[in-house]
Amino acid sequence: MMRGPAAKTLLAVVFAALIISPLIIKRFASPRSDARLDRKSALARHGFYLQEVSHAAGVDFVHQAPTLDPRLDHIMPQVASMGASVSIVDFDRDGWSDIYVTTSKEGAKNALYRNMHDGTFKDVADEMGVADVNRPGTGVSMGAVWGDYDNDGYEDLLLIKWGKPELFHNDGGHGFTRVTDQVGLPPWVNANTALWFDYDGDGLLDLFMGGYYNENVDLWHLSSTKMMPDSFEYAKNGGRKYLFHNLGNGKFEEISEKVGINSRRWALASGAADLRGTGHADLFIANDYGVSELYFNDGKRFREVGKQTGVGFAPKSGMNASFGDILNQGRYSVYVSNISEGGVLIQGNNLWVPKEGTSGDQLQYENLAREFGVELGGWSFGAQFGDLNNDGTLDLYITNGYVSLDHNRSYWYDFSKIAGGHRTIISDAKNWPAMEGRSLSGYQTKHVWLNDGSGKFIDVAQAVGVTDTYDGRAVAFADLWNQGVLDVVVANQRGPLLIYKNTVTPDNKWIEFALEGTKSNRSAIGAEVTIFWNGQKQVQEVSGGCGFAAQNQRRLHFGLGKNPQIERAVIRWPSGEIQTIDHPAANEMHAVKEPQ
């Protein structure tokens, strides 16, 4: 027994050390390069530099928020807090990426920026017929995804809204025809996510659409103010999900319930990728106010395996779903963004990495966001994986910030108060305290996490030129200038569209693939390319929409690092066809058509 002064002193010292240990841990956690570097230094240190060029490129687009039912006036900034989206498409098949962006003010126009090949863009949405889509009474835009649903070679436009979803057929790159009424889309969906994918492998693109608010809610004419989530982390009173099966005759059949997708969680983001190597794209849904859902797809039916795989265990505020082979192992990790606000709510973002030794139906994930250094991203929204410095590993760009109003006054206290309340309180908008111009996780700095290839990411946003603090929503990657690098386009809520032009050290090589299906859907969505080089491999899949309210360029971009020796590229088409290209040349874009 030790009860003497020495033991008590030792105990007190250990006690004091433990109390101050959080401060020490904070000091050494999360490596971050805060210093802003000039272009030359950034190139030397990190291998790339991003320069915001939207105005110089002729893009002066500013998102505007909607004005909803007056009974939501007191919390309008946080309810009308989405709708800025960006999707990349080569709508006229000229080989240059164009940009479609949405706004959400009633009567305001979306923009389709045609790439003029000279570093500038021109808004042609009006003349193409896809601008005036926010007419009062029809709802307002929330996002757009492109896919060639009729396999005519031109990407068609699916526009999701808090309102009536719209489908526009691309008429040979010369204009668009609204075909909404012919194809059988529902009259009203408060949707925040949609994606194209060929779930059954029949060569025709099908369409998933995820509702956020219940589809019976008209946010401009509320029948009741009880339209908010009935729980902050267990809500199941959101919008329904839709899976539209492409019948091939210009019509779609809604089959979600028939194939096992039946959820009323508050979907904000979705992505599809073949996570098990079955040849069928599995469906991941990031839900706000609850757990994420993962649906394994056997080609005919889906089954929800969120709990079984580990991704549907802890409820958070999912706002992004993107896939990346971050360890160059030929397997996808999934990144889900959530909310982290110091002193109030620390959900942490999720980086779902496949567990060693699990695969197929036994696939399981573990959240390694903390270990990899990509956990705390503020009130995170859209994120994308891509090799920003062409060093051969996938980096992660994430935007964030919810409502930036008064710099000095925060709504967080009131928000946390109501968030803990019982469903009868939280679900009724009239019970929510007024925002009164206060910010809610506003003016946040962004994160550009550079992958060191060994399981660590370091934040270099400030160093490489990403210094904006707008309320970011959607992020999309595209090689806008056809120079073998990934540029970044960011859509901001009530803020400007930003185009970050990328400059990468020429020492690092790259390769790109533009795929076109024949037996498979012509957009080649779901096709998978695995590059084998220098004793390593990386897999990427053509996506029909991923991140948050975003779609990357159709072509796949691989960074290869210095002196790459490419052994082969293996393409697995959605039809099941395997195509191998031996020793494809680096620093080239390879256009590949599926063998007949």
Next chain:
Amino acid sequence: MSQQSVPMTAQTAGFAPWKRFFSPENRYLAPAFITCILVVGHLSFGILESYRKTGIAIVSSLVAELILGRIFTGKFPNLASAYITGISVGILVRSPAFWPYAICAIVSIMSKYVLRLKGRHIWNPSNFGISVLLFLAPETVASLSIQWGNYLLPMLVIWILGSIIIYRVQRFHITATYVVCFVVFAFARSFLTGSPWQSEIAPLTGPMYQLFIFFMITDPKTTVRSKSWQCVVVAVVALLEMILRLNQVVYAPFYALFLVGPVALLLQMWFDSKRPVPVRAAA
């Protein structure tokens, strides 16, 4: 939080098992109740961050208690109190990291051995640990602040069962006083700030408060002696909480108890020291 217990009596010796279980002498009543909340809450709604994190908190708490008890008292202590502390930390602390669960549990237990005056600890252990962590590591740690599921029934079950247990261990007056004060002050805040009264009441309907009012503010080891003063102290806690809430302090209840609890105990000790010591008559 600490163990609910009162001095042993022989009154229940011949009672039926269920009565003995719900008797004030049963020092495992509170641990059983909080375990019940944890298991039901997690199986129904997945309330835990993860099994491992809660496990770390419980194990850290138990190990710390065993080691410190053995060192400083010369015997292995009963672990019911440490178990409640560990499980409370496991539920109330929210962090993506593992270390806060271990540090919070260990600091909570250590506070009982370090921060002592006249042979008794003056802070409720888990209140101390959680408050310190929330204050020093806000970028990594938050506290439970959301609903367990969407349903009224689980909440009613916890309230009713908790009230019965707290009544049996003769601490109901503390909980009742606090709840009444909270509601009164909630309407006062609503009047002062213009916020809907429902939003001011809302925190009381959440699980954080269920743990706070049944386990933390009623801790016999860190409350004053007399019933009436216990009610006064807890009313002061609620009052300070209101003041903190008016200043938009998110974790107002924890901080209010952190500040008021020890002051009340110190005042009681001071008053006790001023009382004349009874002089035993010489034989």
